[in-house]
Amino acid sequence: MFGIVRPCRHVLCKGLYADWMGHLCGLCLALRDEHGHLSRLVTNYDGLLVSVLTEAQSTAPASRRKAGPCALRGFKGAAVVESAGVRLAASVSLLLAAGKVNDHVADGDGLYARRLVAAGATRLAGRWSSAGTAMAGTLGLDPAPLTTAAGRQALLERAPARSGAAPGLAQLTGPTEDAVAAAFAHTAVLAGKPHNQEALEAAGRGFGRLAHVIDAVEDLADDRARGAYNPLAATGTSLEQARHHCDAAHAGLRAAVDELDLPRPALTRALLVRETGNAISRAFSTAGTPDPGHSPGDPGAPPGQRPPKRDPGGLLSLACAALSCCTCGLYRPAWDEDRESSCSERFDCSGYECCGNCGDCCSCCSCCSGGDGDGGCCCDGCSCGCD
Known part of the structure; x- marks a missing residue:
């Protein structure tokens, strides 16, 4: 599970947190039920925003179904969302994950450079792409902006080598913006609110730009250390300039959300306005220039702080992620409980x-x-x- 929107129980009131978990678990179970257990790997926080948006535009809450105990919920049952919006979120997640895997294979990142791993990953990405495209068809969504996003991104990133004219940051974020805009806009079709489409497209572009730039900021130090491509380094964009881009995108996103006709706006505003703002602050609070007191192997560590831990990658990364997923519902830090009690x-x-x-x-x-x-x-x- 990944994404820039990562709310937790101490920043959402109890009712909104339950709704958020209902959408998250609904997405996970929709992927499992229609495409098998392995497809649950593509469950992500940002993808389920389309499910939240679909319900927000409806006068009545989306239907719920009772789900059995799950380790992510501390082996408790829950009422999870079951709707067209959840299926749209599943389709979007599958398509974007397939594009991401193909991009890793094309770049030969880490273990993807090995033939057997690359072959298996390519086959898995093909299955996810086919499943996501088929599901999109049943919902009336044109999958082209999502299926072509990764390919367009790769062409833009390789443009300097071919023509000597490097694209700007706004061009590099274009494929992501188009993909998110298409997904967001289609929620208006599912909810029967076509007059919301223009504002939803604007919101999607703002969110897509934020997601792309924040990802680049978080990866900047590691990409520099590995000599990997990073949009900020490639375009000569400083952290100050990147922050300006993020603030402008967030302002546009907030204005677009304000224009929406939402009978149920609470969770949408909490996620798309407040939590995206938190994501910006979180990303830039850990970014910075190397501190002279740190070794050259730790670029980008904020002055006076420990450098961020490097991603171990490969099977170790997968094992750590699986362990976190299986235990996060069982462990709640004492400070979280104390803060909730105080609040x-x-x-x-x-x-x-x-x-x-x-x-x-x-x-x-x-x-x-x-x-x-x-x-x-x-x-x-x-x-x-x-x-």
Whole structure:
């Protein structure tokens, strides 16, 4: 599971966190039921945003089904979303994962440079692409922007070698923007809200640009150390300039969300506005120039801090990810529980104490993620009278 939107239980009120988990588990189970257990590897946080958007545009909540115990939920059952939006999220996840794997094979990254691994990965990517395309067809989605995104990206990245004219950062993020815009816009079709399509396309482009640039920022130090391609290094974009790009994209994303006709806006605003802002802050807080006190093998470590741990890659990385997935539902750090307890004492979301005019406190406020970091109430520009 990966992505730039990574909410956890201490930044979402209880009801919104349950809805978020319902969409996440619904996506995972939809992949399993229609394409087998191996396809659950493509479950990702950002992909399920299309499921959230589909439900947000509907006057009634999406249907739920009861799911059995799962290690990710601490071996507890749950009510998970079962809808066309979840199937759209599954299709998008499969198509984008297939493109990513093919890109790794083409570049010969790590173990993908070995023939047997490359052959197996290519075959798996082909299965995912076929499954995602077939599912997209049943939903009326044109898969072309998603299936061609990786290929277009590869051509852009190789453009300097062929023509000597390097594309700019805006051009490099184009394929990602187009793919996300197409997926976001199609949620309006599924929800019966065609007047939302233009704003959803704008939101998708903003989110796609954010995802691409944030990924480049997070990988910059490691890519430089390995001599691998990175959009920021290739275009000569500094971290300050990258932050400007992200802030501009976030402003556009927020404006697009404000234009949407959403009967159920709470979770959408929490994820697409607040959590994307958190993702920007998180990425740039760990980025920086090498500190003289660190060894040359640790480029990009923020001054005065330990350098980020390198991704071990290959089978070790896969084993670590599997172990994390199997235990994250069983382990909750004590600080998380303490913070939730402190928050619930100071701000009772069920009583709307911090947002008395709102039907749902969390539609615009976060009771547990105040800007001062002490569990205060942080309102997100709503019109309910909070300040």
